[in-house]
Structure formats: C-alpha cells, structure tokens
Amino acid sequence: xxxxxxxxxxxxxxxxxxxxxxxxxxxxxxxxxxxxxxxxxxxxxxxxxxxxxxxxxxxxxxxxxxxxxxxxxxxxxxxxxxxxxxxxxxxxxxxxxxxxxxxxxxxxxxxxxxxxxxxxxxxxxxxxxxxxxxxxxxxxxxxxxxxxxxxxxxxxxxxxxxxxxxxxxxxxxxxxxxxxxxxxxxxxxxxxxxxxxxxxxxxxxxxxxxxxxxxxxxxxxxxxxxxxxxxxxxxxxxxxxxxxxxxxxxxxxxxxxxxxxxxxxxxxxxxxxxxxxxxxxxxxx
Ligand code: NAP
Numbered sequence: 001x002x003x004x005x006x007x008x009x010x011x012x013x014x015x016x017x018x019x020x021x022x023x024x025x026x027x028x029x030x031x032x033x034x035x036x037x038x039x040x041x042x043x044x045x046x047x048x049x050x051x052x053x054x055x056x057x058x059x060x061x062x063x064x065x066x067x068x069x070x071x072x073x074x075x076x077x078x079x080x081x082x083x084x085x086x087x088x089x090x091x092x093x094x095x096x097x098x099x100x101x102x103x104x105x106x107x108x109x110x111x112x113x114x115x116x117x118x119x120x121x122x123x124x125x126x127x128x129x130x131x132x133x134x135x136x137x138x139x140x141x142x143x144x145x146x147x148x149x150x151x152x153x154x155x156x157x158x159x160x161x162x163x164x165x166x167x168x169x170x171x172x173x174x175x176x177x178x179x180x181x182x183x184x185x186x187x188x189x190x191x192x193x194x195x196x197x198x199x200x201x202x203x204x205x206x207x208x209x210x211x212x213x214x215x216x217x218x219x220x221x222x223x224x225x226x227x228x229x230x231x232x233x234x235x236x237x238x239x240x241x242x243x244x245x246x247x248x249x250x251x252x253x254x255x256x257x258x259x260x261x262x263x264x265x266x267x268x269x270x271x272x273x274x275x276x277x278x279x280x281x282x283x284x285x
Contacts, residue, residue: 001223003253008145011152012265016061019269019276023062026276026283034279035064036094036120036271037086041079041105042072047098054096057268063275066092076105080113087115093282094120094275117281120274123170131177138274143175145266146207146228147182153255155226157184161202165189165216165243166209171230175207196220208243218248227256230263 026032036058040051051067058065068082079097086095095118101107111119116126122140130136139147150157162179166172167190176186189199191210197220200206208216209230221227231243242259250256257263 001252001254003227003250003256005250006149006153006228006255006257006262008149008257008262009265011149012145012269015148015266015269015273016057019063019272020061022276022280026279027062030283032279032283033062033064034094034275035066035089035092036096036275037066037068037089037092039068039070039079039082039086039095039097041070041074041098042102044100047100051098054268054271057272058275061272061276063272064091072102074102074105076109079105079110083110083113087113087118090282092118093278094118094271096121096271118278120271120278122174122274128169128174131174131181134181138278139178139270140170140174141270141274142171142209142230142263142267143178144270144274145263146175146230147178148270149228149257149263149266150205150226153226155205155255157182157205160184160204161187162205162207163187163189163199163203164207164209165196165200166207166211166230168209171209175209179205179207210243212243213241214243214245216244216249218245218252221249221252223252224254225252227253228263229257229259232259232264 038051055065086092095114097110111123112125116124119127120138122138127136127138162184164172164176167188176188180186187199200220201222203225205226207228213233229242229244233241240260
C-alpha cells in the first residue's frame, strides 16, 4: 500500500482564501475589518520568526494586525495592562501572546487575563474547559487544523480508534478532547507510556505530537491507518522532519501528512479562521 499524501498546504491555502472572502463580505456589509493583536515579550529569535509569519499571513488575507513589542524585562503588570487595553479595544477581535514568556511573567495569569471571546489561540482556561463540555469559544489552532484536515479528507472519526502520541496542553490533550467530542475512542500516550507500539498498532487514526524524530516506525502502525504527523524537528543536517518515519510508514498507512507541508500550514490558517470568526461574532452581537 502507498499512502495518499494529505496536502496540508493546499487545504490551508483554501481556508485562507475563504477567510479573504469572508473579510471582503464583512467589510462591504458592516465596514468592519478583523483585527489581531500580537504581544511579543523579549527577543527570542524563534518567537520573532513565528510572529512575523503570523503577521504576514494576516496581511495576505486582509486582517489588520497590531504588534505590541515589550522588552524582555517587562513586568507581569505591564503585560496585563496591555491586555486590558486590547480587551477593551473594539477594533481588536483576537489577542495572541507569543509563548514562551520571560520567567518573571506568569504564563497562566497572562492567558487567563485575555477576554476569552478574543482568545483566538484557544489557550484561556474557559476555552480549554469548553473542550470537555463542547462549549469552547475557540479551539486551539493546531488540533483544530488537524480536525479540519480530517474533515477535508472526509474521514468520519465516529467510533474509530484514535491514538494521540503526546499529551501537551497545546496539542495532545486538546486534540484528544476534540476527537472524543466527535465520538472517537481515544487513547493518549506520553513519555511514560510503556510499550508505545502496543497502543499505536490499535489506531485507525494515529496523531503524533511528541517532538521526537523517527518515533513512529512502520511496525508501530496498523495497515491502512491514517497517520497525522504534528511534529516539527530540525535535524543536525538542517532538514525539517516530523515524528514519523515518513518513508517507511507511507508504505503501510492509507493516508499520511508530510512534514513540512502537512499540519504546519494549517495552524496559521486556523488562527486566521478564529480571528475572522471572532470579528463576525462581534458584528452579529
Ligand atoms: P511538548 O510540550 O514538548 O509535548 C510533547 C509531548 O510528547 C509530551 O506529552 C511528552 O510526554 C510526549 N513525548 C515526548 N517523547 C515521547 C516519547 N518518546 N513517547 C511518547 N510520548 C512522548 O511539545 P508540543 O508543544 O506538544 O509539540 C509537539 C511537537 O509538535 C513538536 O515537534 C512541535 O514542534 C510540534 N508542533 C507543531 C505544530 C504545528 O503547527 N505543526 C504546532 C505545535 C507543535 P510527557 O507529557 O510525558 O512529557
């Protein structure tokens, strides 16, 4: 078997195009342009690249973005004060705080300070809790991107065995909750899971978000499984790879996401989606 390659780049481009159209319609009907504020504290080089990419993506679809740069020495009170201002700003529909934050700033205090109606990253406790009850305002962008990819591939997860490898707060755990909401039977594995293959071989859908290159080998995958590789790892030779042995596993799976070009482009697309959604809700309200 040779797996169908799930083209995240193409799906993300389609979603971005749809957001462009939604924005044009909103501007024509209500004179409203969605606004996203990005708070960047400090000079972390990777964070600067991520923020730049998000701002470029906003510009391309017509979202107005505002970058608030604070020094690495900024106090928690300063960060919270900027969030207060953005919470009150009617022209801002989404607020994103780029992580990680410097040590003196408590990440939980910052995330909980964002008005959850503007929490387009989906990290506020309300949105996290809402994943359990099905009342989240914004699902977090990476698992939401995976969900959209599965929808695009017309894969109905109801009743399927899904194994999520990785249990982080931003990917693994919300992913598992979102799939449970859709009536999949979900198992979450992590570093302390004994005999990972015992679980992964049961998966009709295997979602891997561990940050370990080559973690998933062909013998760990059920023939015909759908494999979603969230991992992004830079090898010493500079290559970017996922967590799955793509070459080997793509001979066994029925469908697989590549890295790069799979889940990665979907994350930013869903950030744009959430921001446009927020603006539309504010218009409707
Ligand atoms: P993280 O916070 O480091 O969490 C990694 C999770 O994987 C943890 O739950 C950890 O278990 C588990 N894990 C680590 N080694 C394992 C192993 N050998 N076997 C089983 N589980 C293992 O990472 P993250 O933020 O969730 O990100 C995971 C990967 O996805 C990274 O490569 C990251 O770059 C990538 N990522 C991609 C996107 C995207 O847009 N495509 C977005 C976010 C992240 P413990 O809980 O026991 O420590």
